[in-house]
Amino acid sequence: MESLSRTPHEKKSLFQMIRKHNKKFIGLITTILALLFISPYIYIIFTSIKPSSDAISSTPTFFPRELSIENYIAMFDQMPILSYFFNSFITAFISTVLSVLLGALAAYGLARFSSKLGNVFLLITLCIRMIPMISIAIPMYIIINSMGLIDTHAALIITYTSINVPFAIWLMMGFFNNIPKEFDEAARIDGCNIFTSFIKVILPVSLPGLATTAIFCFMLAWNDFLFALLLTSTNAKTATVGISEFLTAYNLDLGPMTAAAVSFSLPVMLFSILVQRYIVSGMTLGSVKG
Amino acid sequence: MTRESKISFLFFAPAGIFMIIFLFFPVLLLIKDSFFQIDMMSQDSGTFVGISNYIESIKSDRFLGATSNTLIYVVVAVSAELLLGLFFALLLNTGFKGHSFVRTILLSPLMIAPLVSGLIWKFMLNSQFGIVNKLLYDFNITSSRNAIQWLSDDRTALLSTIIADIWLTTPFMMLVLLAGLQGIPITLYESAKIDGANKIKTFFYITLPSLLPVMVVAILIRTVDAARTFDIVWVLTQGGPANSSEVLSTYMYKTLTRYGEVGESSAMAVLFIILLLLLSSYFLVSMFKANKK
Known part of the structure; x- marks a missing residue:
């Protein structure tokens, strides 16, 4: 007033x-x-x-x-944590390469030569993103079991790739849609066919998109706990399952547990700060544009 | 088939074949298994039992309990994340000096594994060594060091899992809402100022309505994710004590691995899928349109 x-x-x-x-x-x-x-x-x-x-x-x-550094020493003493980290890394890495490769190809097909079949697949792809992991885990467990692949790297690589491919397609499509079609046309005039123009022109232009997709695929596999818990026991056991085993009924291993949790997540955290630009663009792509 | 769709098919084929084998086939198998009584140990494909697995699931108290716990988890976690995320997003959007640094701090848990969030809170809420109970005692909120048995009391177990979820995913909510806030055209605020609207009025008549579409999508993404939660609950309580923090994912996991009930867990998984697809159908349609253009 x-x-x-x-x-x-x-x-x-x-x-x-x-x-x-x-x-x-x-x-x-x-x-x-x-x-x-x-x-x-x-x-x-x-x-x-x-x-x-x-x-x-x-x-x-x-x-x-x-x-x-007692807790870190105890962590190494109590379990072969390095081999668990290696298992996590190798399954995450190979499944990421596969997902990005398959996803980028499929997304380009859908984004550039959109056909009815493509649209049907896109819709199914989106539905799969909404399916609870546990629902996929149940039949996956039965299939992997019957293939005799329980407790192998292959079991996890197959699983992570199959979850990541639909996601990679959807994410890459968002990026490809932003690249003007004139890019393809210019490449064709210069004598490229569809495949070489994809590899020589489109992929280099969409490197940020590929990086974003790779980061998300890798993180899903690296952070996974459910599938690793279900599909591995000793040989292919990943870091998440290993770390969770520090939780005993008597709380005595809580110290080494914190050491393992930090070793597992601190590199990820620092890396994600470094590549925050890509993560932010990936996370806001669907929600803000859509 | 036109030449265009042939090419489209060629590019799509590798991913398509992979998805048919390792995604659509598993889902079909899941649906098939949900109508059978299957013994995990024997090799035969089980006996057909019709919809009795579904009836059994729906009638079981544990399934209903897990469903209601999942609902509580989703509603409480997502609303808290929305409010906290909006709060931080509004603060950051004022553009104070050093806001991008603070944003980086707040976004740092973004990629942390749900498992790690579970471990952190398992440690902090521990009734013997936990710092939460110690702080509550130090600030005279509770009368003894172990007044609250966070994880082993059936009144607080579910709440504890929700706390870990809120901590982990508020940064995502903040990120999306901040992007939404920054997308509101400045001219809207200017014209509101000319019209003499105060800050509170501007917030309710300009900011909130403009943010609504982004908010709805963020809520839907988080709702689906929160409904699927497994890692956090498994690490913190394994659904206990006395099933008080049992959610659908942990219950299905137990039905499969501890009791070997492939049929019943498949039936529940199918019900769960239908529930989530219905919930997200609006979101699916809008995303589909956005990407298809």
């Missing part, structure tokens, strides 16, 4: 002043809240570098009182 009596000029400058301070204040509050928000993760990192007795102390502190 008071402000009504002021002249317009005064009102504006006062408003701007409040606004200026407001922004600093909002920045401060948001920074504090953001740090609070990720504090659970920082707490796990700190715990992993505490001495093992401090990690399971009944009076836990946020910051380590003492630094130690």
Whole structure:
């Protein structure tokens, strides 16, 4: 009510002043809240570098009182964690290469030469993205079992690829649709056929799209727990299943568990900050445009 | 077939063949199995039992319990994520100094495995060594160090799994809503200012309605994802105690692996698929149109 009596000029400058301070204040509050928000993760990192007795102390502190690599040593002692990491990496890597390859080819076909069949497949593809993993896991388990592939890398590679291909198609189609058709036409005039123009012209232009797709495919496989739990036991056991085995009824392995959880996720976290541009474009593609 | 569709088919064929063998066939097998009584140990394909697997599932209290827990999980987790995500997105959208740095901090859990989120909260909510109980005690909220048995009390077990989900996926919600906010044309705000609308009015008459389409899609994506949750619940509680945090995914997993009931777990999986497809049909149609153009 008071402000009504002021002249317009005064009102504006006062408003701007409040606004200026407001922004600093909002920045401060948001920074504090953001740090609070990720504090659970920082707490796990700190715990992993505490001495093992401090990690399971009944009076836990946020910051380590003492630094130690005991938990990391215990992690290596208790299980062949490196081979689990290797299993995770090799299955994620091969399934990513396969998914991106198959997905990019299919998406180009659907985006450029859209046929009725293509549309039917696209719709089914989208439906498959909505299917709960557990529903695929049940028949997958029976098929893999009857193929005698339980506890092999092949079992996981096949599974991850089959889940990722529809996703890769859908994501790549979004990128291909953004490339003008004139690119193909120019390449054709220069003497390329459809396949060489795809490889020499379209793929290089859509590298950011391929990178985004690869990142998402890799992360799905790397982070998977359900299929690895169901389809592997010893030889092909992945890191997620291995880490979950630190959870025993007596809580004694919680220290090494934090070390394993950090070793598993910190590289991913740093990498995802590095490639945030691609992740953001992939995540907002469907939701904002659609 | 025209020349165009032939070429389209050629490009699509490798992925198509792969999907037919390893996706459509499994789904068909799932549907078939749901009508059979199957013994995992023997090699024969089981005996046909009609829809009795479905009837048994629907009638079982555990299935209904798991369904209602899944619903609670989805509704509570997604609403909390939406509010928190919107809150952070609005704060970041003010464009204060250093907002892109804060955005990076907030987005850092984006790619963390659900399993790891489960492990983090398993550790923090531990009744003996957990820091959550210690903080609650230090701030005089609870009267003893282990006043709340987060994961082993049937009143808090489901809530604990929801907390881990909210923590993990709020960044996604924030990211999508922030992109939506940045897409609102600035001219809308300018004309609102000219019309003399205050901040609250601008928020309810400009920001929210413009954000609505993005919000609906984000809610749908998260609803489908939250309904499929497995890792977080499995690591934190395995559905216990006394099935109090049992969700559909964990119940089906147990029905398959612990009880070897292929038929019944398949029937439940089919029901689950139908439920999610119905839920997301609006979303599917709009995505289909967007990509097809």
